[in-house]
Amino acid sequence: MGVDTAYLDCEIIMQHVLGVERSFIIMNHTDFVLAHKESKFWQLIKKRAKKHPVSHLTGKREFWNSNFIVSRDVLDPRPDSETVISTALKYYINKKQKLKIADFGTGTGCLLISILSEYQYAIGIGFEKSLRAYRIARKNVKKHNLLGRAKIFPHSWTECRDLFDLVISNPPYIKRDKLKTLQVEVQKEPKIALDGGVSGLDCYLSIFATLKKCLKKGGFAILEIGEDQNNIDRLIPLYGLAFQRYAYDLSGMERCIIVKQVHD
The missing domain is CATH 3.40.50.150 (Vaccinia Virus protein VP39)
Structure with a gap:
């Protein structure tokens, strides 16, 4: 991706696409996780590779918990x-x-x-x-x-x-x-x-x-x-x-x- 935080960004985007918590992604196999929303996931990953902020892709950002x-x-x-x-x-x-x-x-x-x-x-x-x-x-x-x-x-x-x-x-x-x-x-x-x-x-x-x-x-x-x-x-x-x-x-x-x- 050419992005320093590539792995973390992928996790955040995956959480967003699936509407799940990070723990769910860690505990489940990636292929299973992406099975029914793979197209949407890769669409956002391509945008992130073009340096679009993750928050612009997910529509949210964490602050003060x-x-x-x-x-x-x-x-x-x-x-x-x-x-x-x-x-x-x-x-x-x-x-x-x-x-x-x-x-x-x-x-x-x-x-x-x-x-x-x-x-x-x-x-x-x-x-x-x-x-x-x-x-x-x-x-x-x-x-x-x-x-x-x-x-x-x-x-x-x-x-x-x-x-x-x-x-x-x-x-x-x-x-x-x-x-x-x-x-x-x-x-x-x-x-x-x-x-x-x-x-x-x-x-x-x-x-x-x-x-x-x-x-x-x-x-x-x-x-x-x-x-x-x-x-x-x-x-x-x-x-x-x-x-x-x-x-x-x-x-x-x-x-x-x-x-x-x-x-x-």
Whole structure:
């Protein structure tokens, strides 16, 4: 296939085609497993060989121990982004808090939905200006039975008019001249979810300006960052906000920046 994760990808595609768990595939002979759906399996394998993301073939992706509906219209949920959730859990230890949470550029809704799964009394709003991504997020909210606690707005986060205890986001942060150097699979994801402008910082500056009016005093914003975004802390005070620290992912990379609202 010319794909580093070929064996795992084959297993995932087989699970999808057959609608079974991985254990079933391991315990049964491959020929038996494929007997009645072989054509569909090989059709998807050929697409994967052309570097189509596995999630685009199966229509789902796992994140924070849950499955999310995905499509070519949204950024794939990735393990690194789970750092946003684990960091929030450290800042808001009491899981019975009635938090009001905003997710800027919600995409699939995986961040917002995962946070709400941890805080049963919290409510949240996801902002998503892409109408196609908005529809996917709505489907995921319904899939996870959160229609009573999560709302998705088809607007940019700049339209935010309310106050929130916590703001989370995985904004576009790839420098524009680096987009063509990304892995082929990543290049098949929506450009709007990747393109961070010439400097890669466009969305952060927009978010900081919005936080100034939408983050409650004492509230935190936890924002995912890229490998070369660890210098944006110097910009935060310009917006009347306070830099707290960077949070690291499991590989030891700086993955999130934490910002605090210190003014009314």
